[in-house]
Structure formats: C-alpha cells, structure tokens
Amino acid sequence: MAAISAQLASFKSFSSLLNDKECSRFRCQIKSFGNQHSNWSVEFLSGKESVHLIRNSSPPISMAASAAGSAVKPAKKVCLFYCAETEVLAKRIAAESDAIELRSINWRTFDDGFPNLFIPNANGIRGQNVAFLASFSSPAVIFEQLSVIYALPKLFISSFTLVLPFFPTGTSERMEDEGDVATAFTLARILSHIPTSRGGPTSLVTFDIHALQERFYFGDTILPCFESGIPLLKNRLQKLPDSDKISIAFPDDGAWKRFHKQLQHFPTIVCNKVRIGDQRIVCIKEGDATGRHVVIVDDLVQSGGTLIECQKVLAASGATK
Numbered sequence: 001m002a003a004i005s006a007q008l009a010s011f012k013s014f015s016s017l018l019n020d021k022e023c024s025r026f027r028c029q030i031k032s033f034g035n036q037h038s039n040w041s042v043e044f045l046s047g048k049e050s051v052h053l054i055r056n057s058s059p060p061i062s063m064a065a066s067a068a069g070s071a072v073k074p075a076k077k078v079c080l081f082y083c084a085e086t087e088v089l090a091k092r093i094a095a096e097s098d099a100i101e102l103r104s105i106n107w108r109t110f111d112d113g114f115p116n117l118f119i120p121n122a123n124g125i126r127g128q129n130v131a132f133l134a135s136f137s138s139p140a141v142i143f144e145q146l147s148v149i150y151a152l153p154k155l156f157i158s159s160f161t162l163v164l165p166f167f168p169t170g171t172s173e174r175m176e177d178e179g180d181v182a183t184a185f186t187l188a189r190i191l192s193h194i195p196t197s198r199g200g201p202t203s204l205v206t207f208d209i210h211a212l213q214e215r216f217y218f219g220d221t222i223l224p225c226f227e228s229g230i231p232l233l234k235n236r237l238q239k240l241p242d243s244d245k246i247s248i249a250f251p252d253d254g255a256w257k258r259f260h261k262q263l264q265h266f267p268t269i270v271c272n273k274v275r276i277g278d279q280r281i282v283c284i285k286e287g288d289a290t291g292r293h294v295v296i297v298d299d300l301v302q303s304g305g306t307l308i309e310c311q312k313v314l315a316a317s318g319a320t321k
Helices: 002-015 061-069 087-094 139-155 183-192 212-217 230-238 253-263 305-316
Strands: 025-030 040-045 051-055 078-082 100-102 106-109 115-118 129-133 159-164 202-207 222-227 246-250 268-276 279-286 293-296
Touching: 078 087, 087 100, 087 129, 115 139, 129 139, 139 159, 183 212, 230 253, 246 253, 253 268, 268 305, 279 305, 293 305
Parallel strands: 078 100, 078 129, 129 159, 159 202, 202 222, 246 268, 246 293
Antiparallel strands: 025 040, 040 051, 106 115, 268 279
C-alpha cells in the first residue's frame, strides 16, 4: 500500500502542471503494483483533485508478446540416416516423432564390388543433429557403413550419434590363449576414431553388449552409451495375465551374471551348458520349472542351438510354457 500511495502522490504533483482548460483528461499506465501484473489506467479529470484507477480487462500488448515468447520451443530436429538392413526400423522410428527427418543414402557398388556411396543434399544437413542407424550384421557390410559414418561428421553438422543395435564382436572381448585376437577391441578402436563434429565427440548407442567391461575398450574421442531392452521385457511380462507364474531361465552362468540383477522380481532358473564338439548338453543347475511359464534370457544368441536345448530340458522338467 505504501508503494501505491507514493505512486499516486507523484501523479497528483504532476497534475498541478496541467491546465484544466487545455487538458480535460490525462491518462497514463501503471505497469505493475509489486508482483501483480495487471493493466491499470490512471485518470485526472478536469476541475477535480481526485484520481481514478481503472483496471482494464484486456492484457497489455507487452504482456501478450511476453506470453507468446515464453511458449514451449519445438523439439530439436534430428536427421536420421540408415542402411539397407535398418530401413524398415528407421521408418518406424520416424513415425513416432515429428522431430525426426529421414534422410537416405545411395548405396551403390562399382563393377569390382567396392562401395560407390553418395549422400544426397549434403549441404542440407549443415548445422543439424545427425544420427545413423547402423547394422554390422556381417563383415561384408561393415566397411561401407564405416565409410558413411566417417564422412557424416565432416559435413559441418552440429552433433553425430551412431546407433548400433548390437555389438557384433561381443564374444571376442577377451583372450583365453596366446594368439587369440580380441576383435571386439579392434572394432572399438575403429569406432573410437570417428571424426568429431561441431558439437564434440560421437555418441555411440548400443544395446545389451555382451560384457560391460567393453566400455573401456573405447577411446576418449567417443562417448559409448550402453542401453538395455530388459526394462521393456519386464514391463511386457508384468502385463501378462499369468505374470505370477513366470520364471526366468538363464542357459548358463554367463547369462545369469549379466542380467540376474535386472530380473530379481521373478524366480530364476539357472541351467548348465556343456559343449562336446558342436553338441550342447544342457541341464538345470538350480530352480524349479514345474508348472511355470518360463522365459529364457541369454546374453548372446548366434545359431540358437543352446536356446533350443534349454527349451527341451525345461519342458521335460514340467514347464507349462
């Protein structure tokens, strides 16, 4: 109230400068009273000492402009490139968000079989956030995709993210005998030398890597981000009508060590695997499958032979599903 009285006093002193015959009304605007952002008009009527305060119903233009300026900014746009194997997945990803723009690459080959690659409208991605959805499913496609991965950051882009759904050399992360080649380390070194973009090092996103210690195979010029599909699996299993009868089976100790902490909500069954040549002998090491809906979780699947043998043993032990 003291602030309001001081403002009114200043208006009255200013009104003494006005000639009643020449000015019948003086109008000004108070932007705010303290923290109240209201629109007020002050009127001095001719021949009177009184001051009239009138509160307008419509907000001032400045406030409207301020409100418009504080609107939520749209999400940043991401230009998503993809290879031939991930085209369907890339289109499904783009359909989930308007902020993702699909960009294609011309995957061609010369007569001798070597890649002949072209990125259309390369100048159009300058200053953009760029991602590449890769698939290292076989050594034959790794070279051509690496060529694109190395080229994209050099097109003056704002940031670069490499999405690798799985790390293909997962089982070769260690040496068991002198002369073994840890190809996981080789691939990690190759990816660590991806050129930096304007925003800094490349971000590498991969899912359910075979061994978490592979994080340390990457150099300081790349930012590996290890994601997992286990939370999605848990969410799906908990929504099943027989979720109270679900047990998780691990085909071997390696799978149990990798994922058992993320699946502690469910009873677990641990199997033991013995390889004799190409033959896999699986038996239940601990846990009971009788009357249970068993879900097999493995840390790495190549041919699927271990999963088939594990399913046979669980079914013979009384698993209903």
